[in-house]
Amino acid sequence: MPELPEVEAIVRSLEPRIRGRTIAATELLFPPLLRRAQGDGLNAFRGLRVLGARRRGKMILVECEGGRTLVFHLKMTGRMDLCECGEPVDKHTRLVLRFRDGADELRFHDVRKFGFCILVDGDPAVCCGELAGLGPEPLEIGLEEFAAILAGRKGRIKAVLLDQAAIAGIGNIYADEILFDAGIHPETPAARIKNKKADRLRQSMRHILDLAIAANGSTLRDYRDAGGCPGGFQSYHKVYGREGEPCAVCGRPIRRIRVAGRSTHYCPHCQPRLRGRAS
DNA sequence: GCCACTGTTAGCAT
DNA sequence: CATGCTAACAGTGG
8 A cells, every 4th residue: 555654665665775776677577567658668777877766745766867767656556676686576577677786676566557657758847747746745745835725625635635636645544544633524625624723634644644654654465665574554543444443542433434435434523523614 | 256345546527 | 627436457355
């Protein structure tokens, strides 16, 4: 479930192990992985040194010499695996990057085939539409900007948190955990969250995401960082996946509903529905 | 075996 | 334009 914390953990584990290394060869095992018919465009990356790796929203940017960048999206089940070169390649491996030095290689692994890779030549923030369309980073956004986003939305707050064009990087698990932390019902109209409530929500975003990053993300099934380590934050989930269990704060059963087409978990007592018209 | 469900989001309908 | 479903895929669990 790579959401922001998992992608951040992946980048942190990946970056020091690929930075400075030169790409010797690429092997594309599932051509549709590359978006927009880029054919053998991967050849352009052969011989290029990796300058660094970073995260934007849920995407991973592998920046190379010559202004070229590989942009990856892991979607539901994507992984970046640094493997010993001799290790058997399993059937869900979609792309392999080999390096001139070292005993390991980078494998993009993706069971459900939703993930993608885009080859970018130039400033990715400009040349890559998938990146250009992202909203601000939740760990960096200021209160004014955040409040303005909420004020301009007609939908429910959970849908807004999940909308990558509004705020980049939050997915289903962390949306639920953040809203529980903030004491906000997931169906609250976003525009009615203002002032102190908006600030509390922003603090909860920071707080939950920071804690999750520190725990190396949440592992429900597929997630591993680039070194193969699972995350540990799932044991701190207060609502996600806990339907029927007592709320950690008030003891009432956690409820599960469907919001924005996604399974949504909340405490009906700690996250009351807004009444009246003030917020 | 069959059906429901899963961490994402593009594409289409409204 | 904005918002809300559904499908894309593969696997798991009931």
